Amino acid sequence: MTRIFKALLLLLVFVYLYAPIAVLVVNSFNQSKYGYKWSGFSWKWYQKLWQNDALITAFNHSITIAFLAATAAAMIGTLMALAIYRYRFRLKKAASSALFVVMMSPDIVLAISFLVLFVALGMQLGFWTLLLAHITFCLPFVVVTVYAQLKGFDDHLLEAAQDLGVNEWGMFRTILLPLLLPSILASWLLSFTLSLDDVIISSFVTGPDYEVLPIRVFSMVKVGVSPEVNVLATLLLLISILSLIVFSLLVRRKSL
C-alpha cells in the first residue's frame, strides 16, 4: 500500500466516524430548530439548555452512573484479575468463562438477563439496577486489561516480598496496586466510555425514576429532538477532549 492510500484510508474512516459529531456541533450553534439548514449563528440553545431540567437531570444521571460504574468496575475487576492470576480455587475456569461470556454477549442478551434477574428479585428499576448492570458489563474489560499487565510481571518481586514476610494484602497494597496503576486507570477510562455509550442495557434496566440521557433522547425522537441535545453533545465532546488531555498528562507523569 502506498503512503497516499494509507493516509486517504485513515482520513475517510475518521470523516465517517466524526461526521455525525460535526453535525451535532454545528447545529448547536444553528439558529434553525430543525438542523437541516444553516440559518445563522446563535447561542440561544446554550441558554435554553439551562432551563431544560429534564435534559440536565438525565445528563447528570448518565455522568453519575458512568463515574460510579467505572470506579466500582475498576476496583472489583482488579481484584478479579488478581484472583484469576494468582490464586487457585474451585470454579476458576467457570469464573473466567463467565467473564468471557459477558464480554462476547450481544448487549440485548445481557439486557434481558439483567431485567429478568431484577424483576425476579423484586428490585425497583432505577439507580441501583442501572449501576449493577453497568458495573457487570464493564468488568470483563477491566479484568482483561489488568490481567494482561499482571502476566508481564516479574514473579520474583512477589516471591521476594513473600520471603520478607509480607502478607497477601500487604503485597497487593504495596507492590501490585502501584505497579498496576496504568492498566487500572486505562480500564477505568474504557469502562467510563462504554457506560456513557450504552443504550440497549440502560433502556431495559432503568425506570422513569432514573432516566439517563439516551433514554431521554430516545423518547424525544418520535416527537422531535430538541436542539438542546446538540448542545449537550457538544459539551460532552469538549469534556471528553479535556479529560483525555488531563488523563494523558497524569499517565505520563506516573510513568516517568
Add this chain to the structure above:
Amino acid sequence: MTWPNVGIALSFRQTVISLTLGWLALMVVAPHALVLMTSVMTPNSEHLAVWPLTFDGYLKVMQPIYFDVFFQSLWLSGVATLFCLLIGYPFAYVLAKQPPWLRTVLLVLMMLPFWTNSLIRTYAMKLILGKKGIINTALVGSGIIEKPITMLYTEFAVIVGLVYILLPFMVLPLMASFEKLSNELVEASRDLGANGVQRFFTILLPLTAPGIVAGCLIVFLPAMGMFYVADLLGGAKNLLLGNVIKNQFLVVRDWPFGSAFSITLIVMMAGLLWVYALANRFVQRQGGLDDENL
C-alpha cells in the same frame, strides 16, 4: 499507618475469591439461568411468567413472520459485518504499522465519539441521510442529481448506522492480531519471492484469522440487537431481532417468547464461539500466534 499482619493473608485471599465467584454467580450465572427458565414458562399477564412447562415460546420463534425477521436480521447484520471487516481490516493494518504514540492517539480518536452516546450519534446520522439531509442537499445543490435520493428509512441507512456504531469493535481485535504478527514472517516471504497477493493469502490472512473471527463475533450478533438503529434509521418496521425482543419484553410483555428469542441468540453465539476456537487452533497448528487475551 500500621496494618495488622496476622491472619489477614487467608482472609484477603478468601475475600477476593468470594467476591469474584459471588458477583459472577449473582450477576451472570443466575440471570442466564432465569432467562432459560422463563423461556419454557407460560406467559401470564399478572405475573409475567408462570409454571406449567411449555415450549410455546420456541414454537413461536419458528413461526413464519418471526422467521422472516430472523432472516432479515441475519442478512442486515451479515452485510454490516462484511462492511465492518472490509473497512476495518485495512484500517487496523495501517493503524498497527504506526509508531506507538501515533497509534495510541488514533485509537483514542476512534473511541472519543463514544462519549457522545451512540443513540445521539445515530440521531445525527439521520440528519445526514434524510431527504433534506446534508448528503442530498449537497448533491442536489451541486447539480449531480436532480431529485433527492431516498436513503433514510431504507435497509441501506440501517447498514450505514450499524457499521458506524460497530466499526471500532471490529478494529480492536484486528489490531491485536496485527500487533502480534511478526514482521520477520512477512519479510522472509518477501525475500523468498512472494508477491503482495501471495503474502496476503499465505501469511497475513491465516495469521490474523483469530482477529477476523473475533471481530466478526463482536459485530455480527450485537448488530442483530441494535433496535435503536433500526428505529431511527429504518423507520417503524421491525427490521432487527432486537426490535422484536424489545417489543416482547417492554410492550407486549410476553416474557417467555422474548426469552426464547434471547436463548436462540445465545445458541448462535455458542456456535460462533466454536468457530472461533477452531480458528485459534488452526493458527496455533500453523506455528504462529497464541491468543490468551480474549
